[in-house]
Amino acid sequence: MATTTTREQQRPGYFGTYGGRFVPETLVPVLDELTAAYFELRQDADFQKEYRDLLRDFVGRPTPLTEARELSRRFGPQIWLKREDLCHTGAHKINNALGQGLVAKRLGKRRIIAETGAGQHGVATASACALLGLECVIYMGVEDMRRQLPNVYRMRLLGAEVRGVSSGTKTLKDAVNEALRDWVASVADTHYIIGSALGPHPFPTMVRDFQCVIGEETRAMIQERCGRLPDALVACVGGGSNAIGMFHPFIDDAGVRLIGVEAGGNGIELGQHAARFDGGTPGVFQGMSSVVLQNEDGQVMGTHSISAGLDYAAIGPEHAWLRAIGRAEYFRCSDADALRGFHLLSEAEGIIPALESAHALGALPSICEGLAKDSLLVVNVSGRGDKDLAEVARLEGVDIATGSSI
Numbered sequence: 001m002a003t004t005t006t007r008e009q010q011r012p013g014y015f016g017t018y019g020g021r022f023v024p025e026t027l028v029p030v031l032d033e034l035t036a037a038y039f040e041l042r043q044d045a046d047f048q049k050e051y052r053d054l055l056r057d058f059v060g061r062p063t064p065l066t067e068a069r070e071l072s073r074r075f076g077p078q079i080w081l082k083r084e085d086l087c088h089t090g091a092h093k094i095n096n097a098l099g100q101g102l103v104a105k106r107l108g109k110r111r112i113i114a115e116t117g118a119g120q121h122g123v124a125t126a127s128a129c130a131l132l133g134l135e136c137v138i139y140m141g142v143e144d145m146r147r148q149l150p151n152v153y154r155m156r157l158l159g160a161e162v163r164g165v166s167s168g169t170k171t172l173k174d175a176v177n178e179a180l181r182d183w184v185a186s187v188a189d190t191h192y193i194i195g196s197a198l199g200p201h202p203f204p205t206m207v208r209d210f211q212c213v214i215g216e217e218t219r220a221m222i223q224e225r226c227g228r229l230p231d232a233l234v235a236c237v238g239g240g241s242n243a244i245g246m247f248h249p250f251i252d253d254a255g256v257r258l259i260g261v262e263a264g265g266n267g268i269e270l271g272q273h274a275a276r277f278d279g280g281t282p283g284v285f286q287g288m289s290s291v292v293l294q295n296e297d298g299q300v301m302g303t304h305s306i307s308a309g310l311d312y313a314a315i316g317p318e319h320a321w322l323r324a325i326g327r328a329e330y331f332r333c334s335d336a337d338a339l340r341g342f343h344l345l346s347e348a349e350g351i352i353p354a355l356e357s358a359h360a361l362g363a364l365p366s367i368c369e370g371l372a373k374d375s376l377l378v379v380n381v382s383g384r385g386d387k388d389l390a391e392v393a394r395l396e397g398v399d400i401a402t403g404s405s406i
């Protein structure tokens with residue numbers, strides 16, 4: 001990773017001009033402690049073995065690489081799917097929750113806090129804490145709790161305490177604020193497991209490292225199956241952790257296009273989408289400098305997406321940098337096209353994807369336009385769609401209790 005490492009070493013915690021650490025002073029010592037500990041553990045063979053063993057024995061890794069024959073037939077290029085939907089708890093989030101849970105144990109912390117939007121990161125964190133014997137408190141907007149009751153119940157079954165957040169819009173960004181407030185008061189015995197490649201240094205780097213297993217496996221498996229590297233990687237981008245985990249091991253391979261897909265929501269006006277690279281500007285939000293959807297006064301805007309996991313006003317700083325230097329490209333996929341992608345993968349390949357992952361699939365018609373038949377694409381299926389069945393049924397007017405239209 002020559003280019004990346006050089007930049008990172010020039011200014012620790014920065015990706016070009018993005019990243020950094022913008023936090024209350026009380027958090028600086030704990031972030032320093034975490035940074036020092038993490039960079040040691042990164043080189044520690046025992047720690048890495050413990051982590052890799054859990055990925056195998058608890059998460060079920062490596063996840064398969066599945067050839068999507070029907071998608072290939074319809075769109076032209078050869079399309080393969082990286083199957084993060086088959087991870088324990090249903091998405092890639094567990095890779096990071098387990099890694100950070102292990103870091104917390106090494107730091108001697110006994111209590112974990114986390115934020116969650118749709119509940120995927122909350123469920124992953126609650127599972128990791130149950131496994132590792134850590135106390136677990138999850139902050140969740142009361143509006144999100146109402147929309148994702150099964151995940152609230154799952155977290156409670158796993159032994160976590162779910163605390164409803166009633167401030168602001170009662171959604172993800174308010175849950176992050178509340179978790180940060182808790183952390184300021186509890187740093188001595190508590191670690192905050194951030195769920196995406198976001199927030200103050202060292203989180204964007206640490207979360208990315210724990211998700212790199214996606215790209216490392218993809219690299220080994222595609223070489224084994226196809227005898228070469230892919231021409232392009234495609235992944236949806238919320239905060240950016242599944243995408244950066246997939247992209248990072250390929251950053252120095254100039255021939256591999258890195259394609260992120262953001263949530264295009266209902267339209268191009270601010271407030272109607274979560275496509276940060278389509279209307280966002282440089283700014284500081286929730287501990288980091290990145291590209292943010294904000295108005296001219298720097299007021300962070302409301303966002304909209306059909307998928308809770310992509311519905312966030314800022315993007316991870318490494319993506320902001322990869323785009324600035326022209327190494328990665330970003331498409332947008334509307335709610336309607338994501339629903340098309342959701343049905344397409346279900347019917348054509350027998351895999352019901354998460355609505356987040358459905359954005360990567362919904363963008364395939366535009367991505368594949370003009371690509372040669374022998375070009376090779378890997379799409380990351382970041383999660384499975386079980387959590388989204390009720391929402392899709394509601395949007396399409398189907399009563400899932402009876403199967404009839406309503």
Ligand SMILES: *Cc1c(COP(=O)(O)O)cnc(C)c1O
Pocket residue numbers: 091092093120121195196197236237238239240241242243309310354356357382383384
């Ligand atoms: C949370 C989530 C995402 C978005 O988060 P990233 O950090 O951008 O990966 C994407 N897919 C699924 C299934 C998720 O649960």
